[in-house]
Every structure is written in C-alpha cells, then in structure tokens.
Amino acid sequence: MSGTRLPLEGITIADFSWVLAGPRATEYLGAMGARIIKIEGPYRPDQFRSSPIEIPGADSEKYSATFWSLNYSKLGCTIDFTQPKGRELALKLAAVCDVVIENYAYGVMEKARLTYEDFRQVNPEIIMVAGSALGKTGPSKAHVTYGALLHAFSGLNSVTGYEGEPSGTLGGTFTDPLTGATLALAVLAAVWRRRRTGRGQFVDAAMSETTINQFPEAFLDYTVNGRVGGPQGNSEASGAPHGCYPCRGENRWIAIAVRNQPQWEALCGVLGDPEWTRDPRFTDQYQRWCHRAALGALVAGWTQQQDAIDLMHRLQRAGVPAGATYHSGDVLADAHHRARGFLVPLEQEIVGRKPVLRLPWLLDPGPNGNYFPAPLLGQHNDFVFREILGLSAPELEELRAGKVIL
Amino acid sequence: MTQAEPEGVLTGLQVMEVADFVAGPYAGRMLAEFGAEVIKIEPPGRGDSARRVGPFAHDAPGLDTSLLFNYLNAGKLGVTLDLSCASGRALLLRLLETADVFLYGGSVQELERLGLGYGHLSRVNPRLIGCYVTPFGLKGPYREYQGGELVASHLSGLAFDTPGGVNDPEKPPLKPGGRQALMIAGLYGCLATFHALFAREAAGQGQEVDVSELEPVTSFQFGGITRQAFAPQTPVRGEAQASPLYRAQDGDVAINPMQEYMWQAMVQVMGNPAWASQPEFTGRANRAANRKALRDLVDQWTQQYPKEEVYQRLQGARVPAFPNNTVADVVASPQVQSRDFFQPMPLPSGERALAPGPRYKFMEGLPGVGRPAPRLGEHTVTLLQARLGLSQQELIQLFQQGVV
Incomplete structure (x- = not known):
C-alpha cells in the first residue's frame, strides 16, 4: 500500500454547515483527506463570508479572512435547498456521499425536509451528524443562540471570574470551536463503525452538552456533595504562587x-x-x-x-x-509555534499568501494533511454537479435559471 | 463479573495508558466511552496525581474518592507498574506487543527517562499508534518547558480576553473556570487517535501522534490570529467579546440581540420603552458606542424579573438569551433532563453519582463507561496473569520488589 494515501481518502461529505462549529469540523476532515462538498445557499451563503474580518480589496459579500480561516480543504457549491428542485439536488448529492453534516439553527433543515430520515431514504448507509445549540430534542430545542450565550447556559460562566466575586464571562469564542472538534470526532467514530458494520446512523451533538462536559468535577461536586462552586480566579486548589x-x-x-x-x-x-x-x-x-x-x-x-x-x-x-x-x-x-509549523501558508488569488492554522497535532510519518484554500461561492459547481452527479449542461442551465444554483 | 455490553465503535481496540492528571486520561476516557479496552498503568503506591485532587466524594479525601480522578478514569482497568525500573518497563513492553494504542500523558523529560518514545515502541510493535499528550509537544524549542492549565490558558491567548468586557484593567487576565485547556487537549488527543487509526489503515503502519496541550486551545483563538495575519494591530484586552450579562432578580441573564430585527423584538418584549427610540440607541453602531448607558437601561428592565422569566420571554420573541446558570441550575434544567444528559456513573465505593454524559448522542456504538475508575492497582494481578501468563510465584516476587 502507498504510504502517501490520505487517511480519509474515499470519504465524501455533504457539508450543510455554516459559520463556525460545523465549518471547523469539516476543514479538519478535509485536511485528513475527506472530500468535503460545502453547500451554501446561492443567495444565503455562509454568514462568515461577509464578516467579521474583511479582506482589503475582496468582495466583502463573498470572501472574508474569517471564512478563509475556517474553510480550507473544501470544495464549494451552491444549492437553494428551500426550493423543491434544490431539495431534490441536495438528496441526489447525499445519495453519493458517506456523511451529511449540518449545524443550522433548529428548523432550517427540518423545514426543508432534509432530516436523517429523508437522507436515509436515498442512502440507507448515510451517516448524519448534526450540531445544534441545545440538541435536536427537548422542550428548548428551537431556542436561538450565539455560541457565547452557551457559556451562560452551561454553567461555565458561573465558575469563571475573580475569587469571591460574582460570575464573569468567558471572552472570545469558545463553545463553537469546541463543538467543531467534537463534531469532527463524531464523524470519524461513526465512519469507523460503519466500516465494520456497514451501518450508518444519526449523531446529535449539543453545543451546551459538549461545554458541560468540559468541567465535570464541578457538577460532581454538586451532585455528590451538594456544593455549588463559584469563580476561582487564576488559582488552583493548592499551590502558591x-x-x-x-x-x-x-x-x-x-x-x-x-x-x-x-x-x-x-x-x-x-x-x-x-x-x-x-x-x-x-x-x-x-x-x-x-x-x-x-x-x-x-x-x-x-x-x-x-x-x-x-x-x-x-x-x-x-x-x-x-x-x-x-x-x-x-x-x-511565537518561535515555538513557528518551529512546529503551526501556521501553514496558502495561496489564493484574492488573498495572496496568508497562513491558516493546521490541524493542532502532528502525525509521524503521516501524511499530515492536505491543505488548499477556502472556495469562492459556488467555485466547484461544475465539478460537483457535472463530474460527481453527472448532470448535463442543459440541466445545469435550468437549475441556474431557476436560481437553484449560482 | 462480565456482562453483555452493547458493541461499541472501538470494541476490541486495546489501549495502554501511561497518563497523569487530566489531559491524557481524558483522552483515554473518551476512547473507553466508545468501547475501547483501556488499561491504565499507574506508579505503585501513589498512583495518578489526580487521585489527590478534589473535590472528593462526601468531602472525604482518599486515593479512591477524588471525583475528578473518578470521572476521568471511569471505564478503565487499572494496573500498577513501576516504570522507573527495567523489570516494570519490560512488562509494559510485553503488554504493548498486542496493543493498538499507547496513550502517554506527561512531560517529555519523564518520557525520555522511561524510554517510551515512539521510535523504541514501534520496533516492538510496528502497528502500534503512540499518542503523546505533552505540555508543549514532542518537538520545538519549548518542548521541555513546564505546562499545566494556568500556563496553557495564558499562553494560548484564552486568558487575554477573559473576563469578557473587562471592567477593571487593573485586574489580571483570567483562566476560565475548571481545566478547559487540558480537557480540550484530551478531546483532541482522542480526535488525533482516530485520525491515526484511519492513517494506520491507509498506510499499513502505526503512527506517532504528537499532541501539545498548547496547540488545541490556541487554535480556538483563530479569529484574533487571522486578524493579526491580515491586518496587524495591537489587540485590546476584553475587546473580543463584550459581556452579554444583565442583572435579573435572582442572578444574571445573558442576552445578545446581535441583528437589528432581534433588537426590535427585544424592544417589544420590554414594552417599547421611550428611551429605545432615542437616537443614541438607534442602529447597531450607536448602541455599541453607548454600550454602558444601554446596559443600565436594559438592567432596569431585567431586574424586575427572575432570570428564567427574562429568558423565556425573550426566546418567545426569538431573541438569543439564556439564563446565566449555576451548576445546580444546569442539572435541574428541563432541557438537559429531557435528554438524559446526566447519567449515573459508578464510583469505586459502589455509589452511583450523577455525572455529565458523553459529548454526543449516537444511535449506536457509544456504550459509555460501564465500570468505575479502578482502585489503585485493582486489576494488576488478574491482568498480568491473563495477558502475560505470569505465575503466582512471579507475581509475588514482583510485588515484594515493589515493581507492582
């Protein structure tokens, strides 16, 4: 066997995810060698294409530095799956994929009738991994959020702050990248199982739950000892300074x-x-x-x-x-990060040569990763629809005319 | 004592764990949740250092009562082996001949002292995956620097922006509560081990997996790092995230009406107060510029109600809001309860403690942890007899000499 085959070569992923957590997961999987087909609404693309870090000279609706940093190693296509023709196209694509991943607010995929059950009908062995704020079940499943608000819901804020003072908040983004790693892991585990059993399945990952999982000792202190802990500042249980x-x-x-x-x-x-x-x-x-x-x-x-x-x-x-x-x-x-090649330079016509963060671990002998720059909106439409799905030129024209694709 | 367990994603996978404290052991626990057989090797006498870290069950400190240790090591078998002596190492190498994964968690100095580097282990078993979770990684100029939770949270940039919306710049940057950086490193250790399993299948040989405790948590700062790479500027503390917390009757509530339509919905829920139509609060930019005044006005509204009520009323109008929960609130949350997220976890005492369940819900293949964390050396005799065929006499000798 060739030593240069990428670990996930042969795995194709229909990526309905956007913004942060899902895209982080699929860029990892893309770097490991899976073929990632990112699916965006032609008139409702990934929100991070237009924010928050703009690239001077780039069309600010189509390409941003934030998007660049979260979408390497993917192909990009557009499908308006809220239209019947678009839904049909999405299912046709899922039929030739191994995995579907999504992290829309609750209701988007459900309203479009693109749930696990729908995908399973066209592809019985499909794996679907869904990331959501509070999970796909439960009385509050449809509640809307931004990642940072889950620091509050999960109790993480309540243990963050200066000792003896009221709770503070986490700064920056935390729950979203955390969920990204969790989703990538879920995909790998489900694919690993399918290789042995031939069976697909649905995985439901809640951002709230992956965050709660980060500090189990505080919950055990409550459930076993009845103690509701507060902020500890920068200190540890013992040790000084x-x-x-x-x-x-x-x-x-x-x-x-x-x-x-x-x-x-x-x-x-x-x-x-x-x-x-x-x-x-x-x-x-x-x-x-x-x-x-x-x-x-x-x-x-x-x-x-x-x-x-x-x-x-x-x-x-x-x-x-x-x-x-x-x-x-x-x-x-930092010299250490540089020596470890933590930043990988990529080249793209709008951006020029700029770094992305590689997978935050190293394999030896590897191969370590397959990196290419984030796609423009619909950049690989022809490849995805013609080469992978075998649609004809007139069929594509009809989809374009109907604004199903770009 | 064996019971029929549902087949897991990793059932049949053998993991030998020589990992201390949080990061490495958490990776091992995550593999055990998927059904891997994880054998934890601890130094005789003292064991994993997390055994001496609280909280302790019923506040009774002891080597088997640390709730931190018990969570991180549930589902594993426990063997004591003195790896500082040649006989102990020889036994480990024999165990590794048939293992799939060697999971290390500790310093690189200790790793070198023990002679457990991948170059050596792969000669014993070329298909072995060696996953090394170390403070700064196996390579690079800081490889021998000392890490830990505080160092990683500060050096990664996580602390620079915490607490969000810094009110008092005289107060130091903060690590978040718990051991976030180390738990993240554990999560990535498990993720990277899966990557290596696929790589082993593709390339037909094992892999050395180098997980630095610093890199995963640093990767969470991709936004700031990318900004620096595209448009360098000196970052300002606390600017990454204004605090979304507002005062309610019985605590705080987190609200972020980021889009204009969300703000409009929130104004309606607040009963259309006159101040909301003043020019300084019209439009996102004006509201951001007058953040402090706005906060006081919103606080006046939120303070009239309990946090749960503010949350429900705002979510009713599809405004992103959540109560700032304590750990007790989380356990009592109907949403969390309806998903059976907290699950009884066995402790060595026989007691079952309600603990956070896995990070994800699989339809199949995720049996979770069935057995409690091992008491120190609990499975030493049975495992060494069964796996290595050691006789009673050999075990007695090894015990007398302090190897096990």
Missing part, C-alpha cells in the same frame, strides 16, 4: 504556577533570593497556600519591573512553570 501578575508595559502579564517545592526554590533563584522568600509564612507548599495573598503581592511587586516574555523564558529555563499572557499577535510571532 499560582496566579497572573503584572509586567512592564501596557497590558502585559505573566502567569506563574508553582506546584511543588523544587519549583518554589527555582523561582527564588530567579528572584535572586531576596530576604522575604525566607519568611516562615512561605516555607512549604501548605504555608504558602495559606498566605497566598501576601505572597502574590510580593511576587507582583517583582514582576512589575520585568518584561513578560523575557521573564517567562528565564523562569522556564530555571524549571518554573510560567507563561506570558499572550495576545493573538504574540501567538503569531
């Missing part, structure tokens, strides 16, 4: 996580062994934890004069777990 301290310059910070005696001694070495480190309140791990507030203030007094990134390297070389609080610019410039 364990927190985030200000550094020189605006918005520069460093996280230091001392978890045992050798790390404390290493920290003292980098500090230059000042008198206060020999204070009896700081002699062992337990004492330091009891006096963590006083200790934190002393550490902060020192870090304030230091450069965050330089200090991180000095601490790490001495054996102290430390990480500067990076912003996205720091991530992009």
Whole structure:
C-alpha cells in the first residue's frame, strides 16, 4: 500500500454547515483527506463570508479572512435547498456521499425536509451528524443562540471570574470551536463503525452538552456533595504562587504556577533570593497556600519591573512553570509555534499568501494533511454537479435559471 | 463479573495508558466511552496525581474518592507498574506487543527517562499508534518547558480576553473556570487517535501522534490570529467579546440581540420603552458606542424579573438569551433532563453519582463507561496473569520488589 494515501481518502461529505462549529469540523476532515462538498445557499451563503474580518480589496459579500480561516480543504457549491428542485439536488448529492453534516439553527433543515430520515431514504448507509445549540430534542430545542450565550447556559460562566466575586464571562469564542472538534470526532467514530458494520446512523451533538462536559468535577461536586462552586480566579486548589501578575508595559502579564517545592526554590533563584522568600509564612507548599495573598503581592511587586516574555523564558529555563499572557499577535510571532509549523501558508488569488492554522497535532510519518484554500461561492459547481452527479449542461442551465444554483 | 455490553465503535481496540492528571486520561476516557479496552498503568503506591485532587466524594479525601480522578478514569482497568525500573518497563513492553494504542500523558523529560518514545515502541510493535499528550509537544524549542492549565490558558491567548468586557484593567487576565485547556487537549488527543487509526489503515503502519496541550486551545483563538495575519494591530484586552450579562432578580441573564430585527423584538418584549427610540440607541453602531448607558437601561428592565422569566420571554420573541446558570441550575434544567444528559456513573465505593454524559448522542456504538475508575492497582494481578501468563510465584516476587 502507498504510504502517501490520505487517511480519509474515499470519504465524501455533504457539508450543510455554516459559520463556525460545523465549518471547523469539516476543514479538519478535509485536511485528513475527506472530500468535503460545502453547500451554501446561492443567495444565503455562509454568514462568515461577509464578516467579521474583511479582506482589503475582496468582495466583502463573498470572501472574508474569517471564512478563509475556517474553510480550507473544501470544495464549494451552491444549492437553494428551500426550493423543491434544490431539495431534490441536495438528496441526489447525499445519495453519493458517506456523511451529511449540518449545524443550522433548529428548523432550517427540518423545514426543508432534509432530516436523517429523508437522507436515509436515498442512502440507507448515510451517516448524519448534526450540531445544534441545545440538541435536536427537548422542550428548548428551537431556542436561538450565539455560541457565547452557551457559556451562560452551561454553567461555565458561573465558575469563571475573580475569587469571591460574582460570575464573569468567558471572552472570545469558545463553545463553537469546541463543538467543531467534537463534531469532527463524531464523524470519524461513526465512519469507523460503519466500516465494520456497514451501518450508518444519526449523531446529535449539543453545543451546551459538549461545554458541560468540559468541567465535570464541578457538577460532581454538586451532585455528590451538594456544593455549588463559584469563580476561582487564576488559582488552583493548592499551590502558591499560582496566579497572573503584572509586567512592564501596557497590558502585559505573566502567569506563574508553582506546584511543588523544587519549583518554589527555582523561582527564588530567579528572584535572586531576596530576604522575604525566607519568611516562615512561605516555607512549604501548605504555608504558602495559606498566605497566598501576601505572597502574590510580593511576587507582583517583582514582576512589575520585568518584561513578560523575557521573564517567562528565564523562569522556564530555571524549571518554573510560567507563561506570558499572550495576545493573538504574540501567538503569531511565537518561535515555538513557528518551529512546529503551526501556521501553514496558502495561496489564493484574492488573498495572496496568508497562513491558516493546521490541524493542532502532528502525525509521524503521516501524511499530515492536505491543505488548499477556502472556495469562492459556488467555485466547484461544475465539478460537483457535472463530474460527481453527472448532470448535463442543459440541466445545469435550468437549475441556474431557476436560481437553484449560482 | 462480565456482562453483555452493547458493541461499541472501538470494541476490541486495546489501549495502554501511561497518563497523569487530566489531559491524557481524558483522552483515554473518551476512547473507553466508545468501547475501547483501556488499561491504565499507574506508579505503585501513589498512583495518578489526580487521585489527590478534589473535590472528593462526601468531602472525604482518599486515593479512591477524588471525583475528578473518578470521572476521568471511569471505564478503565487499572494496573500498577513501576516504570522507573527495567523489570516494570519490560512488562509494559510485553503488554504493548498486542496493543493498538499507547496513550502517554506527561512531560517529555519523564518520557525520555522511561524510554517510551515512539521510535523504541514501534520496533516492538510496528502497528502500534503512540499518542503523546505533552505540555508543549514532542518537538520545538519549548518542548521541555513546564505546562499545566494556568500556563496553557495564558499562553494560548484564552486568558487575554477573559473576563469578557473587562471592567477593571487593573485586574489580571483570567483562566476560565475548571481545566478547559487540558480537557480540550484530551478531546483532541482522542480526535488525533482516530485520525491515526484511519492513517494506520491507509498506510499499513502505526503512527506517532504528537499532541501539545498548547496547540488545541490556541487554535480556538483563530479569529484574533487571522486578524493579526491580515491586518496587524495591537489587540485590546476584553475587546473580543463584550459581556452579554444583565442583572435579573435572582442572578444574571445573558442576552445578545446581535441583528437589528432581534433588537426590535427585544424592544417589544420590554414594552417599547421611550428611551429605545432615542437616537443614541438607534442602529447597531450607536448602541455599541453607548454600550454602558444601554446596559443600565436594559438592567432596569431585567431586574424586575427572575432570570428564567427574562429568558423565556425573550426566546418567545426569538431573541438569543439564556439564563446565566449555576451548576445546580444546569442539572435541574428541563432541557438537559429531557435528554438524559446526566447519567449515573459508578464510583469505586459502589455509589452511583450523577455525572455529565458523553459529548454526543449516537444511535449506536457509544456504550459509555460501564465500570468505575479502578482502585489503585485493582486489576494488576488478574491482568498480568491473563495477558502475560505470569505465575503466582512471579507475581509475588514482583510485588515484594515493589515493581507492582
């Protein structure tokens, strides 16, 4: 067997997903070698084509940097599946696919009569994986959301914040990429099973549930011990200093996580062994934890004069777990990420040469991934409808005239 | 003791786990949920360090009562083996001859000390998949740096934007609650192991899988990273996400009327207050510019009702809103309950604790975890006898010498 065959070669996925979670899943699967056919409404394309990061000079309705970052390694076609002809075309496509994936708000696929049952009738072995806010069943299944609101619903906000203060919120996007990885995993597992059993199935993944799964100990503390926990700041159950301290310059910070005696001694070495480190309140791990507030203030007094990134390297070389609080610019410039090839440059006519993030793991010997740039709207219509589905030129013309495809 | 279990996606797959604390063990648990046989190898005497991390069942600390450990290791078999001595390593290598996956979770220094790198293991079993979940990965200049939850949340950029809508820039950036970065690394460890299973089938040979605890959580920051790559600018803390929380009678409610039609629907639900038609609150840009004043006005409305009522009324008008739930609210949620998401999980004591179920609902192939996490060394004797054919005398010797 050839060593260069991609792991998912031969798997075709009809991708009805949009915005974030679903597209993240299918770009992973595309990089693993599956053929991803992204299906967008000709007049209702993926919302992220037009937001939020625009590309100077690009048609802002058709291609954005955000879209670029979430849709590599896919073919793109358009189908208005809300029309009867479009629905027919979508089913025809699903009939030659192994997997259907979608993450529309509840009701979109249901109203179009494109559910698992519908797909199964044209393809009995089909696998369908659906991502949704709260799941495809239950009294609130149709509730509308944006990913960040699920940090609230799932209880994640309630344990996030400064110690002893009311709950804070997670910043940035979290639930959506988390669900993306979850959906990709679900597809792989279902395909793996089908190879052995020949049976397809439906997988229902709720963004809320994958988020709840992220901190099981807090739920067990409640169901077993009756305790409803609150925010813990940057601290851990034990260990001190364990927190985030200000550094020189605006918005520069460093996280230091001392978890045992050798790390404390290493920290003292980098500090230059000042008198206060020999204070009896700081002699062992337990004492330091009891006096963590006083200790934190002393550490902060020192870090304030230091450069965050330089200090991180000095601490790490001495054996102290430390990480500067990076912003996205720091991530992009980081030597470790560069050495590991975390950013893969791709080339496309509108964009030029810009990076995407590769799969966040490495296989050796591989092959590691198949990367090509995100499609323009309907870029592969001809390939998908003519080569894969075998439609004739007049049939395509009729679909175009009926605004079923672009 | 065996019971008929429904066939899982990974039934028949053998996984040997040498993984400590959260990230590696969580990958192992996810494989066990799919029916893989996961054998967890722990150092004799002390075991996995998560055994000493709370919360503990009924607040009674002990090596078998950590709820964190019990969740992460449910469904596995447990063997103790001293891998720092040659005899212990030799036994592990024999177990690996027939295994499909070796799952490692720990530092690269420890990995080198134990001599369990993939180059060595693949000579023992060329079809073996070696999944290594380490703080910074197996390669790269920081490979020997020390990681953990706090370091990964800050170095990934996750903490820079948390809490959302920073009110006090003097207060430090925050890691989110729980151990998000490590759990994400575990999820990706499982995902990458599946990738390697397909790769093994395609290429006919095993794979080394290199999962850094830093990369998966950093990939969540793709938006900011992409912005930097296309139009570099110095990011401002907390700008990625304004806080969507508003005060209700009994807590907070999260609301995001992002589109104009959602805002209009929300104004109606609020009873069309006069202020809503003032120019400073007309249009998305004006509302964003006057965010603080707007928040106070919306708060005045939300404060009159319990969070559940604000949520239901807004969702009734299709405005994205959810209560800011505590863990107790989540467990009591009719939506979550109707899906039987929380499931009884056996503990070593025999008690069954209500715990979060798997991340997804499969029609078939996802049996979940049937057995509790192992007590320290629970299956050492039975497994070494059954798999390696060790005699009673050999086991006694190994025990006396502290190998098992």
